[in-house]
Amino acid sequence: xxPNDLATTSENTWCPGCPNNMILASTKKVVSDMINERKFxxxxxxxxxxxxxxxxxxxxxxxxxxxxxxxxxxxxAIGMKIGNPKLKVMAFVGDGAIYAEGMAHFIHAFxxxxxxxxxxxxxxxxxxxxxxxxxxxxxxxxSKSEPLGVFDQPINPLKLALxxxxxxxxxxxxRDMEHMQEVFRKAIEHKxxxxxxxxxxxxxxxxxxxxxxxxxxxIKDNTSKKAAEKIANQYDYNAHKGKIPMGVIYKVNLPTLxxxxxxxxxxxPKRKITSTKKASKKVKISKKKKSKKK
Amino acid sequence: xxxxxxxxxxAGQGINKVSEIMSNVLxxxxxxxxxxxxxxxxxxxxxxxNALCISSTPIESHESKAGILVAFDERTIKTHxxxxxxxxxxxxAEDFKDEGRNLNIALAxxxxxxxxxxxxxxxxxxxxxxxxxxxxxxxxxKGFESQKDIYKLKKLNNKISRLSGSKAVAIGSKxxxxxxxxxxxxxxxxxxxxxxxxxxxKQNRIxxxxxxxxxxxxxxxxxSFAGKKTMTGTSGGGFDLMGETLSMQGIxxxxxxxxxxxxxxxxxxVPTYSAQSDxxxxxxxxxxxxxxxxxxxxxxxxxxxxxxxxxxxxxxxRTLSVLLxxxxxxxxxxxxxxxxxxxxxxxxxRKIPGTSIIKASSYEADKFGNxxxxxxxxxxxxxxxxxxxxxxxxxxxxxxxxxKIHGKKNSKNLIIGWGSTSGAIxxxxxxxxxxxxxxxxxxxxxPQIKKEIKKATNIILVECNVTGQLGRLIREKxxxxxxxRLLKYNGRPFRSDELKKYxxxxx
Numbered sequence: 001x002x003p004n005d006l007a008t009t010s011e012n013t014w015c016p017g018c019p020n021n022m023i024l025a026s027t028k029k030v031v032s033d034m035i036n037e038r039k040f041x042x043x044x045x046x047x048x049x050x051x052x053x054x055x056x057x058x059x060x061x062x063x064x065x066x067x068x069x070x071x072x073x074x075x076x077a078i079g080m081k082i083g084n085p086k087l088k089v090m091a092f093v094g095d096g097a098i099y100a101e102g103m104a105h106f107i108h109a110f111x112x113x114x115x116x117x118x119x120x121x122x123x124x125x126x127x128x129x130x131x132x133x134x135x136x137x138x139x140x141x142x143s144k145s146e147p148l149g150v151f152d153q154p155i156n157p158l159k160l161a162l163x164x165x166x167x168x169x170x171x172x173x174x175r176d177m178e179h180m181q182e183v184f185r186k187a188i189e190h191k192x193x194x195x196x197x198x199x200x201x202x203x204x205x206x207x208x209x210x211x212x213x214x215x216x217x218x219i220k221d222n223t224s225k226k227a228a229e230k231i232a233n234q235y236d237y238n239a240h241k242g243k244i245p246m247g248v249i250y251k252v253n254l255p256t257l258x259x260x261x262x263x264x265x266x267x268x269p270k271r272k273i274t275s276t277k278k279a280s281k282k283v284k285i286s287k288k289k290k291s292k293k294k
Numbered sequence: 295x296x297x298x299x300x301x302x303x304x305a306g307q308g309i310n311k312v313s314e315i316m317s318n319v320l321x322x323x324x325x326x327x328x329x330x331x332x333x334x335x336x337x338x339x340x341x342x343x344n345a346l347c348i349s350s351t352p353i354e355s356h357e358s359k360a361g362i363l364v365a366f367d368e369r370t371i372k373t374h375x376x377x378x379x380x381x382x383x384x385x386x387a388e389d390f391k392d393e394g395r396n397l398n399i400a401l402a403x404x405x406x407x408x409x410x411x412x413x414x415x416x417x418x419x420x421x422x423x424x425x426x427x428x429x430x431x432x433x434x435x436k437g438f439e440s441q442k443d444i445y446k447l448k449k450l451n452n453k454i455s456r457l458s459g460s461k462a463v464a465i466g467s468k469x470x471x472x473x474x475x476x477x478x479x480x481x482x483x484x485x486x487x488x489x490x491x492x493x494x495x496k497q498n499r500i501x502x503x504x505x506x507x508x509x510x511x512x513x514x515x516x517x518s519f520a521g522k523k524t525m526t527g528t529s530g531g532g533f534d535l536m537g538e539t540l541s542m543q544g545i546x547x548x549x550x551x552x553x554x555x556x557x558x559x560x561x562x563x564v565p566t567y568s569a570q571s572d573x574x575x576x577x578x579x580x581x582x583x584x585x586x587x588x589x590x591x592x593x594x595x596x597x598x599x600x601x602x603x604x605x606x607x608x609x610x611x612r613t614l615s616v617l618l619x620x621x622x623x624x625x626x627x628x629x630x631x632x633x634x635x636x637x638x639x640x641x642x643x644r645k646i647p648g649t650s651i652i653k654a655s656s657y658e659a660d661k662f663g664n665x666x667x668x669x670x671x672x673x674x675x676x677x678x679x680x681x682x683x684x685x686x687x688x689x690x691x692x693x694x695x696x697x698k699i700h701g702k703k704n705s706k707n708l709i710i711g712w713g714s715t716s717g718a719i720x721x722x723x724x725x726x727x728x729x730x731x732x733x734x735x736x737x738x739x740x741p742q743i744k745k746e747i748k749k750a751t752n753i754i755l756v757e758c759n760v761t762g763q764l765g766r767l768i769r770e771k772x773x774x775x776x777x778x779r780l781l782k783y784n785g786r787p788f789r790s791d792e793l794k795k796y797x798x799x800x801x
Contacts (some may be wrong), residue, residue, distance in 0.1 A: 011662045046647040048516070051656075058655070059664040066645035067511065067655035067665070069542050079516020079524075082474055082502055087520065108505040151461050236503040263500045267336055 001035050001042070003028035010059040018074025019174035019200045023121060024057050026177050027090075030184040039189075040088045046080060048073040052094035053128045053202075054121035072116065074109050078257070082115045084259040085267050088125055088188065089116040096126040096134035097156055102134075106157075109193055110164035114257040117187045117194045120157070121174070123202040124209045124237065131205030136237045138209055158232040158249060161195050162225070168194035169228065169249045174201070179246065184265070186221070186248055190292070192256045199244065212244055221248040295350045297445065298357050299405065300374050302343035302388065303366020305336055311398040312364060313344040313627075316405050318419050320348055321629060323411055328717070329627040330356040335481075335565045348409075350450060353453050353516035354593055354628055354717030355790040361445075362408060368627070383408055383444065396433035402775060403437025410446035411760040413438050450718055452631050457716075459623035460485025461634035462594035463527075463553055464493070466601025469637040472498045473522035475639055476514045478507045479528040481565055481620035483555035487527060507532035511539035511552070519548045521656055523605060527553030530572045533564070537579045538751070539544040540664050543586025544679070546654040549608040550680025553601075556620040558785045567785030568621035570713055571759040576616045577737055577767070583676070585683035586614040588737040592623070592716030596734065598634040611686045618736065620758075622787040623714035638693070663775055696740035700730040707801050708750035710743075710776065712736065712764050714787060719756055722797055733764060746771040752777040754800055758787060 047065035049055035187194035201210040228250035333342040491501040504510035514526040556572040558564035604615035653663025
């Protein structure tokens with residue numbers, strides 16, 4: 001399979017040059033690669049999306065899935081995992097949908113820790129509906145719905161995720177396809193709920209928050225919670241100066257939804273091939289514990 | 295023979311235990327019972343009571359006048375004094391306060407003697423309930439010896455089984471092989487949640503409590519999409535929140551069954567009391583136009599049957615099924631010698647992820663499941679969904695019981711009602727020249743209803759709501775306005791004697 005085998009005949013209606021195209025291409029690449037590597041079967045892969053420009057990705061991917069209502073991609077995905085724990089599921093959402101309408105689902109998803117991936121296309125704007133502010137829009141952002149400017153500080157979703165018990169948090173850049181693909185793969189391979197925040201420009205709305213590439217720097221995969229808190233604090237979605245850390249910000253292995261529920265656990269395939277990998281992961285965990293003690 | 299025992303006291307004192315023990319003793323002795331539970335939204339204190347009605351023939355409701363009062367506190371005596379028949383017996387828990395945790399059993403001892411049931415029947419039940427029953431049996435004896443036998447019940451040969459509406463919904467779900475129940479707790483739907491959760495491992499089902507009703511319904515939709523037979527459940531407030539998901543179901547055509555157990559609204563209303571005021575939202579909740587079925591069982595046997603039918607229809611036609619109940623049906627304990635009809639069995643045969651590439655969407659979609667804004671496709675899809683409902687209507691008319699006629703079949707006096715009110719109507723028309731048309735499907739509505747109305751000279755609508763929601767629905771579908779309406783909307787269901795008086799006044 002090559003990435004284009006995951007294409008559909010639907011007309012692409014994103015603006016010319018929209019970074020969503022790069023997210024789509026990266027998804028096709030990683031998913032087709034992983035199907036070729038027999039990590040999972042094409043039929044076992046499913047996505048959920050909701051409402052917003054980002055979610056048009058649903059129409060451009062030839063994979064199973066449900067295009068949900070605004071903010072509801074996560075409960076739909078988790079429901080799918082309860083229905084069939086063997087599915088590989090990715091939810092693609094925008095910052096407006098997940099951090100506003102779907103915030104309760106976002107916080108609880110970390111607690112449930114279903115083995116799936118959440119990808120947030122964060123352009124700090126409700127673009128499809130002409131640029132109203134979202135929870136991550138910077139203070140002072142002028143829009144048609146808030147012409148006096150946003151009075152509030154933006155939320156920091158990474159800190160929220162950490163506080164909610166996330167087992168995998170990563171941040172990547174829509175313009176850096178290589179990094180994005182690397183992060184996607186790590187996220188999909190993570191056993192548990194993996195959360196990927198993509199910093200993305202919108203070419204039409206909230207352009208003042210665009211072009212942060214120069215401030216971004218790549219970090220090594222981090223497994224320390226304390227360090228993760230510091231990393232998450234470095235960028236608050238508001239300041240026009242300062243560094244923006246990119247990469248795997250936190251990773252820990254904790255029991256997944258599918259492992260915690262006996263009804264789901266017994267449906268999981270018992271694969272012995274992964275045993276060597278599991279062992280190596282265990283070593284990593286013990287190292288982590290040691291580093292914590294230090 | 296029929297008799298009512300009123301058992302009242304503070305929440306937490308154990309009035310339910312007394313009615314449970316006595317219902318079992320009476321059931322084993324061949325008597326029908328109906329236990330109405332009147333309780334407040336609190337954990338300890340206040341005033342709760344049960345009306346346990348006993349009869350040698352089937353009953354499905356309670357009466358206002360009691361022959362025996364069991365009072366756990368003074369307030370019970372003050373509150374219920376006016377509802378006692380002449381010569382009623384009052385037992386006070388105060389007299390048995392030394393029995394400690396076996397107080398309830400001592401009171402059951404009193405009742406057993408007053409009813410004239412041999413002590414051995416109570417002893418069997420106490421042994422059945424408690425591992426270490428020696429002390430409890432002494433308490434039971436104390437209660438038994440303290441009373442005189444007044445009612446002298448004779449053993450009957452009825453094989454009685456007892457069920458609440460909540461338990462029956464769980465049984466119907468199990469019969470249909472429900473794979474998952476995803477909900478958020480809300481009285482009075484919580485009973486079914488508890489029942490389904492308790493047996494989940496044994497019955498190979500997952501019962502998941504989501505973070506809110508929007509999530510519960512959406513997860514249920516996702517779970518159903520993945521191929522599981524799925525149901526969610528809630529009361530009116532939660533059903534409001536689920537509105538968007540119901541609408542999503544309409545366009546995505548993923549099978550979904552929702553158990554809606556009503557209570558008194560609007561708002562938080564009177565949370566632990568009963569009303570039939572959510573028929574409107576059961577019929578209409580969710581934006582846009584899309585097919586659905588609304589099934590309204592009236593007793594636990596019908597709950598078993600209609601739960602299975604709801605799940606069957608949702609899967610067969612990829613639609614929304616709403617199973618409508620309320621506090622009175624969900625939480626009252628009914629007795630019966632009947633058994634439900636054969637379960638309509640089904641398997642999930644549609645395309646599902648894991649074996650196919652399949653898409654569903656909240657948008658109007660093309661044949662691949664991808665978004666379309668085309669005028670012709672939009673129209674085609676709407677027509678397809680509308681036709682689906684027409685097909686389903688025919689199927690239901692052919693295969694499932696949509697109405698029931700009770701009482702004198704040739705009577706010109708017609709009572710119309712539905713759901714939990716059915717029990718009181720059935721009991722109220724005993725001995726009257728009247729027949730009762732019970733509506734079991736509120737959507738689709740049976741064409742038989744119009745014919746029955748045309749045949750009748752006196753028509754009375756009986757419902758527990760203020761606007762006569764079924765009456766309005768019948769008027770919408772048949773053009774017939776029912777002028778005589780008996781509507782009750784104080785949170786308390788009709789009592790059979792009270793209803794009988796009202797009906798007699800009209801006829």
